[in-house]
Amino acid sequence: MTTQLRVLGAEHWDHWFGRLERAFGGVPDPADERQLWRELTEVERSLAVWDDDEVVGTSGAFSFRLSVPGGVLVPAAGITMVSVQPTHRRRGLLTAMMRRLLDDARERGEPLAVLETSEPPIYGRFGFGNGTENVFAEIDTSRVHIDAPRDADAVRLRIAAPQDAVAACEKVYAARVAGRPGAPARKPGWERLPLLAPHSESGATGELLCVLAETDGEVSGYARYVVRPEVESSGRSGAVRLRDLEALDPVTYGALWRYLFDIDLTSRISVDRRPPDDPLWHMVSDIRRCRLTVQDAMYVRLVDVGAALRARTYAAPVDVVFEVEDVFCPWNAGRWRLMGDAEGAVCERSSDAADLALTARELGSGYLGGFALSAMAGAGRVRELRPGALAEASTAFRSDVAPWLPHGF
Structure with a gap:
């Protein structure tokens, strides 16, 4: 069987992305999410393996600038969208795509390549090592309280439409990037990623909400979240699902977390993708009832x-x-x-x-x-x-x- 590895043509994006979705279980992304990935895809850095008129392998790279220790933003190839159809396993397609992607990164003068992996054993043979971790938590807010820093009451909190608050949130995010190794500087378009419509596999989910924190009239932090309403025999017991949270100082940070813990008609917070050294773990009254789990995250090459x-x-x-x-x-x-x-x-x-x-x-x-x-x-x-x-x-x-x-x- 003869296959061809070619740079993706923009006109083939739908077919290419559809084959990626099929390789990951066949569940299509929501329309708004699919449209965003279409716009973010750098087609000149994306690859398709063709077998006649069928795409059987996909991969690509984003052009990132990644924060490293010392605060410098280093060019990095963000390897992404990697898949091989089950009919074409063990034929060297992944190796051929990785060869092309890493050679391209070298030609572009990118000292680093990074990726997230659905199967950790795959990428060690290509020189990638796990470089970051994510912490996940399910916090019982009926039993756990926040010990926020003094002066947290002086922080003004207000709910804003997420779309209207984008510029303010991105300013805070940008100010935090250099101080956190592994964080990418967001290029235009990426600010829309946290705004994607919430969707849930296990029940109805409320709208995406944004709370802004202000200190001395300036935005000093934000949190974006959704609420999933639930009713038990003892009353309402909803869940807050945090999407992202950033703050410029400890007082603002504590004020935002205290706000999330105190949302009416909820009894728990689901927290995804927090850093291992998150100050939150030093503010909670009972770390055991936060049910922390740690998972490998970004692989670095x-x-x-x-x-x-x-x-x-x-x-x-x-x-x-x-x-x-x-x-x-x-x-x-x-x-x-x-x-x-x-x-x-x-x-x-x-x-x-x-x-x-x-x-x-x-x-x-x-x-x-x-x-x-x-x-x-x-x-x-x-x-x-x-x-x-x-x-x-x-x-x-x-x-x-x-x-x-x-x-x-």
Whole structure:
């Protein structure tokens, strides 16, 4: 059977996206969501594998700028829309698409590639390592209360139409990006992603609501959420489902969470995609009744080892030589000497003896600072070749703020 890998033509987008939906179970996206993805798709960076006149493989990339430790926004390929039809498994189609996408990222000068995966075992062989985590929570607000910072009462809260509040919310989001490794700067169009109409598989859901927080007349935070009404024999017991929440200071942050906890006729909050170091976990009265679960999130791949390691800063002075194994992107293989601190870094090819040995996958996991190289060494994934080098590098790579991807792509 002969297949052809080609750049997607805009006229084939509907067929291409339909095959993506079929590969993920065949449930079509709502019309507004489908339209948004159509508009956000960079067709010149999207690939289709054709078998005669049928699309049997899909993939693409978004052109991101991703925050890294130190606050620099680094160009990154956001790998997305990846699927292979079940009739065409084990024929090398995924490998061919990943080869093309990573080669393209390199040609574009993007030091990083990132993706979200529905099946974690798939992408390690392409050099991707899990670099961020998401925390999910189901909070029993009838039993848990918020200890908000003092002065939270001074924050003015008002409900606004989500569409009317977009500019104010995006200003807050943009101000937060540099301080959170893993967060993408949103290009025009992406501000519409949190505004998609709510839909629920398990019952009726209310309209999307937005509450703005104001301090000294300026918007200092926001929360977007929906309420799912429910009635029990003991009375109304609805659920608040948080879509996103950002704030510029702890007082505003606490005021917004207290508002969500106190919404009438509700008894729980469903929280998706929060960072592992969310201050919320230090404000709740009973962490056990928040039912926290942690899940792997964004996978990171260094497309250009030297450029990527130079782009970020380091929590402590570091001078180590890495022996990097990279089968899928062999231009990265070999020895790299990294010298850096909190002010910046240099990373160049080296003929010096190696201090640490690891693969591109481990570099991806450790790059944003959320996973310690020492932990990977404990699993046998990083080898220390010079005594003391592991502690030095592991300390330097850590980020004071946990890396986090605020929204999907």
